[in-house]
Amino acid sequence: MIDPYHTLFFNVALKNGHLMSRPRYEPEQEFIGNFIHELEQRDPDFAWIQFIFQQVDYSRQLMMLKNELLSFKKFAETPEVNGKGEPRRRKELDSEWYRTVELRCKKIDELMSSHQVLLGIQGMWVEKGEEVLQVISGSLRGSPIELSTFQSCRDELDSLAIFTYRDPRVLLELVRRRFVTDINWYFRKYSGSRMEPPTLILAAEDLGSYVHLPLGNITEHLLSLLPSEFDEEEHNGKCTTFGVGSGLNYGDSTYAIRRKEDQSSMPDLLSLPVVEPLAEIKTSKRNFHISRMKTIPQIHQKLDAEAFSRLKHLPSPYTRSFELLYNRGRTSLLIGSADDRDLEAYKRFLVSIYGGFEFVEESAIPYSMRM
Amino acid sequence: MLEPILIVMYSPVLQFFIIYLATYKHEVDRFLRPFHEHASIYDWRKVLKALGVEAILPEKGPEYDAAKKLILIFGITVILCMTIPLAMVLVLQKIPSLPPLFRVALPILSQFIPATYCFAFISKWYLGPLPNPPKRMLLRYPRLGSRIRHLMEDD
Numbered sequence: 342m343i344d345p346y347h348t349l350f351f352n353v354a355l356k357n358g359h360l361m362s363r364p365r366y367e368p369e370q371e372f373i374g375n376f377i378h379e380l381e382q383r384d385p386d387f388a389w390i391q392f393i394f395q396q397v398d399y400s401r402q403l404m405m406l407k408n409e410l411l412s413f414k415k416f417a418e419t420p421e422v423n424g425k426g427e428p429r430r431r432k433e434l435d436s437e438w439y440r441t442v443e444l445r446c447k448k449i450d451e452l453m454s455s456h457q458v459l460l461g462i463q464g465m466w467v468e469k470g471e472e473v474l475q476v477i478s479g480s481l482r483g484s485p486i487e488l489s490t491f492q493s494c495r496d497e498l499d500s501l502a503i504f505t506y507r508d509p510r511v512l513l514e515l516v517r518r519r520f521v522t523d524i525n526w527y528f529r530k531y532s533g534s535r536m537e538p539p540t541l542i543l544a545a546e547d548l549g550s551y552v553h554l555p556l557g558n559i560t561e562h563l564l565s566l567l568p569s570e571f572d573e574e575e576h577n578g579k580c581t582t583f584g585v586g587s588g589l590n591y592g593d594s595t596y597a598i599r600r601k602e603d604q605s606s607m608p609d610l611l612s613l614p615v616v617e618p619l620a621e622i623k624t625s626k627r628n629f630h631i632s633r634m635k636t637i638p639q640i641h642q643k644l645d646a647e648a649f650s651r652l653k654h655l656p657s658p659y660t661r662s663f664e665l666l667y668n669r670g671r672t673s674l675l676i677g678s679a680d681d682r683d684l685e686a687y688k689r690f691l692v693s694i695y696g697g698f699e700f701v702e703e704s705a706i707p708y709s710m711r712m
Numbered sequence: 713m714l715e716p717i718l719i720v721m722y723s724p725v726l727q728f729f730i731i732y733l734a735t736y737k738h739e740v741d742r743f744l745r746p747f748h749e750h751a752s753i754y755d756w757r758k759v760l761k762a763l764g765v766e767a768i769l770p771e772k773g774p775e776y777d778a779a780k781k782l783i784l785i786f787g788i789t790v791i792l793c794m795t796i797p798l799a800m801v802l803v804l805q806k807i808p809s810l811p812p813l814f815r816v817a818l819p820i821l822s823q824f825i826p827a828t829y830c831f832a833f834i835s836k837w838y839l840g841p842l843p844n845p846p847k848r849m850l851l852r853y854p855r856l857g858s859r860i861r862h863l864m865e866d867d
Contacts, residue, residue, distance in 0.1 A: 344770065345756055352859040357851050358844075438847040463859065504857025507751035509759040514863060516763055521862045534738035534843035535851065539859040706763065 347386065347469075350511035353462035353491050355499045358537035360406065360527060361448035362499035365550045366490070370643045373665075374555035374563065376490040380667045381565050383488070388667040390464035392552050393520040396656045397459045399452075399542055402528045407449045409532055414442045444497060455544035458656040460551065461520030462491075462501075462541075465512065494550075504537075516705050518629040518662050518677060549652030552663045554674070554695055556640050565672035566637070629662070629705060630684045631677040636699040648694055655690070659683040675703055721819040722797040727827035735835070739843035747840040747861045752779065785833045792826035 355362055366372040380388055417439045420428035433439050466486050486503050494501040514520070520540055527538035555563060643649070655661070661683070664675035676691070678684035692698055720726045736742045753769055760767050800819040804810065810818075835842075844851050 345751070345753065346770075352857055354857060354859070356853055357849065359849075436847065437849040441849065502853055504855070504859060506749055506857065506860060508749040508860060508863060509756045510750060510863040511859070512759055513762060519864075521859070527858070530739075533846045535846070535848070536844065536858045537851070539857065539862060706765065 345507065345509070347467050348507075348509075349466045349468065349486060350506045350508065350515075351464055351466060351486050351503050352506075352511075352539055353501050353503055354537040354539055355541065356502035356537070357499045358527070358531075358535045359445065359499040360524075360531060360538055360542060361403070361445055361452060362496055363448065363452070363543055363547050364494040364496050364499060364501050364541075365547060366494045369550065370553060370556050370649060371559065372490065372494075372551055373553055374557060374559035376488070377555055377563050377565060377665065377667075377672050378559060379488060379490050380665070380672065381563065381670075384670065385466055385468050385667065386669065387467035388464065388665070389515060390462070390665045390667075391515060391518065391520075392663040393461040393463070393518055393660060394458050394548060394552065394656050394662075395522065395660045396545070396658050397457050397522070397542070399457055399524075399528075402525060403449050403453050403542075406528055406531060407446050410442050410446055410449075413532065414439065441498070448496075448498065452542060452544055455546065456653070456656075458543050458545050458548050459520070459522055459524075460541045460543055460548065461539065462551070463511065463515060463520065465515055502537075518660065518679075518705075520660070522660075544653075545656055546650065546653040548655050549649055552655055553644075553652060554637055554640065554691075556643050558641065560639050560641070563672070565667065565670055629660075629677050629679055630681045631662075631664075631675055631703040631705060632684060632688065632700040633703040634674040634676070634698050635701045636697075637674060638696045638698065640695060644694070651694060655687075657683055657686070661687055676700075717816070721816065721823070722800070724793060724823040724825075724827035724830060727820075727823045728830055731824075731827055731831045735831075735842055736839065738846055742839050742843065745861065746838050747856065747858070748836075748838060749856070749860060782833060782837050785829055785836070789826055789829040789833055792829060796822050796826055 355364070366375075376390075413433075417431050417433035417436075419431070421431050423429050468485075486505055488503060491501045491503055521538070522540070524538040524540060524542070527536060530536065555566070560566070644652075657678075660679040662675070662677040664677065666673040666675060676684070676687055678687050688698070688700055732743075733740065753772065756769055760769075797819070800822055804815055804819075841856050
């Protein structure tokens, strides 16, 4: 049974809608590790977070925006003439909008000087019953999903914020891996009644701050990334146990050994009722190809600067996704692309940076989500 | 034939547009690009059908109470629209000594009451939150996100 009372959808966007802002997470390369750790602490019934990205070129719009800001600056600096013909200082000179024009122009220049990528962050959150009751009784427009890892991503201008929805149409967008690629309207409205663009424009080298594997010492503490030995698929009467986790491929770690010892005492990891689709699952007309990382390498050290800088080649002209699925205490990592050959190239690229993976095909609607 | 001044005096149409222009002045075309959520159980059924997934849904969704409130506001608007003009006609008949300016201004101003209710209903149900003022560095938060503008029913 799907309970809309327990289900929230969200996207992550700029809190104050400054298009040229490039929020980053510090320390570098720790975003995903800390995010999974936070998911484990919050422990929702189910969470699905998508990072969808694509190479774009918004240089023309950025240039127009810069011109608009410079025109405003010039206007503010031109004294106005009062009734007696005397020049007078404009009040715009005292505004925060004027004071930050140069910073914003500098940010625009930085974006224009590099390859740009659009990044959409969106997801679904199924809260545990008792927590939801508190949310429902509170303000609907409040921010019931508090994920400090996102909220810590900031720069001098803006920061990321979570926008929550109860609209189930977001589920369609998630399954179809759709994100907003046309943000021209937000450029036009920037100096007017601005709204945050639903996707972020980043420099290609910023993408590695969000799309990377869990690295460093924190991987020892990520209990939801079970060792690959547990990713088994069993069929047991009317219940099917799916191996949905992305096990850390590190069989000799103390954690892996401990998990092996505990294996006999562990109950079935996931017992999901089999739900037969009414018909063939309808995805978008353009199919999106998804693979789950069945095993991922456990890397204790962060990538060196050279390897990390290579992550700027992650985006391609095709839409790609990097997804986290958290289901009853287990995390899976998924990657996807709008093109099957591009997905293979995406996998090869990740392998060239991080080492060995094991991938398995995944359907557009992950097994663990078929409630 | 109805005189235009009578429409202004005894219906909240003009007052409604005045309130709209005053509140959505930074995004006058909002009625063309409204944004609001569709979160009823009916919407859930439509989405699950589009996905080809079978699921059991509860009878009432989380927006059920909000929908009841909207119906209440709409009901109040209709009642006010009908009763205020009648009350005004009666009041003006009872006080024949009222100066002519007041005889016109009073009904016009009183129509702001149903117009406000009607506007609250339309704003909540259709138009969406008030736009942000221009050239502000900080925007109100929490707020309804712009992602909702880009949700498509189905391909």
